[in-house]
Amino acid sequence: MKTDIFKYSLLGVVLGLSIMSCTEGDKFDYGKTVVLITGTETTPVTKFVVEDTPSTYAVTASATNIVDKDVKVTFAIDNSQVEAYNKEHGTNYFALPDGAVTLDDANATIQAGKSFSTPTTVKVVSTENFAEGRVYVVPVTIAQVDGLDVLQSSKTIFLQISRVIHFTSLNISNTNLYSNFIFADDKKQELSNFTYEIKFYSDDWHIIARLCSFTSKDEQRSSMLRFGENGQAVNALQWVSPTGSIVSSTLFSTGRWYTVSLTYDGSKLTMYVNGVKDAEGAGDGKPVDFQRFELGMSWTGYRSSQYFHGRISEVRVWSRALNPAEMQMGLCGVDPQSEGLVAYWKMNEGEGHIFKDATGHGYDMDWTNTAREISEGKGLVYKLDYSSAIGWDSDDKNKCN
Numbered sequence: 124m125k126t127d128i129f130k131y132s133l134l135g136v137v138l139g140l141s142i143m144s145c146t147e148g149d150k151f152d153y154g155k156t157v158v159l160i161t162g163t164e165t166t167p168v169t170k171f172v173v174e175d176t177p178s179t180y181a182v183t184a185s186a187t188n189i190v191d192k193d194v195k196v197t198f199a200i201d202n203s204q205v206e207a208y209n210k211e212h213g214t215n216y217f218a219l220p221d222g223a224v225t226l227d228d229a230n231a232t233i234q235a236g237k238s239f240s241t242p243t244t245v246k247v248v249s250t251e252n253f254a255e256g257r258v259y260v261v262p263v264t265i266a267q268v269d270g271l272d273v274l275q276s277s278k279t280i281f282l283q284i285s286r287v288i289h290f291t292s293l294n295i296s297n298t299n300l301y302s303n304f305i306f307a308d309d310k311k312q313e314l315s316n317f318t319y320e321i322k323f324y325s326d327d328w329h330i331i332a333r334l335c336s337f338t339s340k341d342e343q344r345s346s347m348l349r350f351g352e353n354g355q356a357v358n359a360l361q362w363v364s365p366t367g368s369i370v371s372s373t374l375f376s377t378g379r380w381y382t383v384s385l386t387y388d389g390s391k392l393t394m395y396v397n398g399v400k401d402a403e404g405a406g407d408g409k410p411v412d413f414q415r416f417e418l419g420m421s422w423t424g425y426r427s428s429q430y431f432h433g434r435i436s437e438v439r440v441w442s443r444a445l446n447p448a449e450m451q452m453g454l455c456g457v458d459p460q461s462e463g464l465v466a467y468w469k470m471n472e473g474e475g476h477i478f479k480d481a482t483g484h485g486y487d488m489d490w491t492n493t494a495r496e497i498s499e500g501k502g503l504v505y506k507l508d509y510s511s512a513i514g515w516d517s518d519d520k521n522k523c524n
Contacts, residue, residue, distance in 0.1 A: 156188040158196065158268045159277035161239065167208070171261065171282035173247050180282055181242035182263050186233055186271065194233040197267040198243040200226050204262035204279050213446045215461065216260045216281070220252040224261050245282060256456040256481075259284040287524050288455050291517040292436040293470040293478075296326065298426040299512035301333075301419030302493035303503075305340055306486060311414040312465055318445045319346050319385040320453075322437035324520065325377050328357040332431040333420030337385075337440065339412035346385055346411075349420075349429070350375070362402075364392050365411050369404040371396065380523070382437065382454050387411070388444040398451030413440055413465070416488065421495040434516050438468040440486075455523035459483070473517065476510035 161183045162169055171180045184196045202218035209216055227244040234241075245261055253259065264279040295301075319337045331351045338345035344365035351357040353368070360371040362385055373396045375381060384395040393403040416438075420429035437456065443463035445453075459467055459481040466486035468478045480486035491508040 155272070156186055156190065157272050157274045158184050158186050158194070158233070158265065159274040160263070160265060160280045161185040163277035163280050167277070167279065168260070168281045168283055170285040171245070171247070172285045173250065174287065176250060177246050177248045179247075180245045180261075182245060182280060182282075183242050184231065184233065184240040184265060184268075186238045189238050190233050190235060190271075192235045192270075194240075194271055195267075195269040196231045196233060196240050196265060198226060198229050198231065199264055199266040200224065200245075201262050201264045201266075201279070204264060204281070205260060208260075208262070208281060212448060214448045215258070215452060215458070216283070217254075217257045217458075219247070219259050219261060219284070223247060223249050223252065226263070247284065250284075250286070253284075254458065256453075256458040256461075258452045285524055287522055289517070290436060290455075290469075290521050290523065291471040291473045291515055292324070292434040292521055294434050294514040294516050295419055296430070296432045297512045297514055298419065298430045300490075300509055300514075301417075301421040301426045301430075302490070302495045302507060302509050303415055303417045303421055304488040304490070304492075305415045305494055308340075308414075310486060311340065311412055312440070312442065313410050313412055314387075314442055315410040316389055316442065316444045317385075317387050317411065317413070318439070318441035318443065318450075320382060320437065320439040320441075320450075321348070321435060322380060322382045322454075323431075323433060323435045324380045325358075325375060325431070325433040327377055327432050329430075329432075330357060331429045332357075333425075333429045334360075334431050335419070335435070335438070336415075336417035337413055338415045338417065340414040342415070344409075344411040347417075348383065348385075350431075360394075362392075362394055364404060365409075366392065366407050367404060369394055369402050371401050373401050378520075380520075382450070384445060384450045386444040393444075395447065395450055397454060398447050400447065423496055423499045434521075436470045436521075438470060439464065440466040473515050476513060 205216050205218045225246045229243055231240040231243050261282040262279055265273050334348040336345050336347035347363040349361050352361050358375045362369040382397055386393045390406050392406050394401045441463045442465050464482055467481040476490045478488040490510045493507045494503045494505045497504050
């Protein structure tokens with residue numbers, strides 16, 4: 124009975140995939156038995172958890188009907204599939220470095236009277252040469268089947284390497300830390316499109332909590348993030364955008380890491396939470412300048428009343444609007460050489476007073492040389508040293524999978 128249920132449900136999915144992939148004039152034989160990699164009938168990408176090496180993952184092939192004789196299936200790792208998948212889906216996956224993965228028992232068999240093959244074993248033997256911020260996949264494909272056709276849309280499975288990453292973050296509960304870093308004029312970026320990102324963890328909520336601001340030298344057309352303003356719930360996030368207020372539908376929890384991404388595609392402003400669209404507003408088609416980063420609420424005496432109790436990491440400025448797939452891949456970190464990544468502060472130094480720009484583009488922030496308005500109406504005071512307020516966290520709360 125279970126075999127029959129699988130047979131008909133799988134056949135239904137395969138027929139749906141086949142109909143979607145057919146072009147006008149194609150004919151598909153719905154009674155035909157075809158072979159595919161098990162699991163790809165729902166999604167071609169699946170997690171492969173690697174906690175230590177070696178780690179293994181079993182891949183099998185499935186036939187849409189029980190076979191009446193042995194069917195030999197040959198698997199292979201085909202890294203060319205990674206580039207093709209990225210191009211089609213707008214992702215930025217990487218194939219594993221040479222020598223990091225092996226394929227055992229590449230020749231499998233769907234035995235007579237069954238619809239599943241014996242497994243092939245994918246083995247990650249080393250993560251030593253994995254580059255920081257990259258998301259790796261192992262593309263396992265059906266290279267050959269004797270006597271049956273392969274469903275082309277389901278011939279390859281992408282095993283996304285999932286590791287538990289422990290990281291250090293910047294603690295911003297000390298309000299004496301709050302200030303601005305203003306970059307030199309030659310570092311000003313005029314952005315017709317952008318993505319601003321920040322990863323944060325809240326310990327508690329109160330009436331108003333300012334997180335940060337990405338802005339120009341004179342604070343025109345800013346993107347500022349704060350909680351609980353204008354009568355909103357204390358755990359609702361307000362994006363004061365270049366064209367107005369955008370409030371999250373998400374009510375954020377304490378004790379949990381979130382990544383917020385703010386995008387502008389030239390016409391629309393969109394807020395994403397952990398890579399999922401949350402809220403949006405209309406843009407005006409005009410560019411914005413980025414030359415200044417404000418940490419917390421630094422203006423006059425508001426530092427002590429509009430504080431954020433928590434942690435931050437993974438702060439980024441991009442010169443393009445990321446798509447959701449890219450955001451979701453970057454929840455734990457991104458490749459510092461990613462296309463369009465202008466500046467990238469991991470906020471993970473663990474010591475010192477300089478928040479380093481991982482891209483190498485020269486956007487380091489030295490917290491012995493900040494600027495803020497100390498007295499209302501008196502203008503900015505420069506060369507302020509708040510390095511003594513820097514604090515770091517590196518505990519069990521700081522984990523990302």
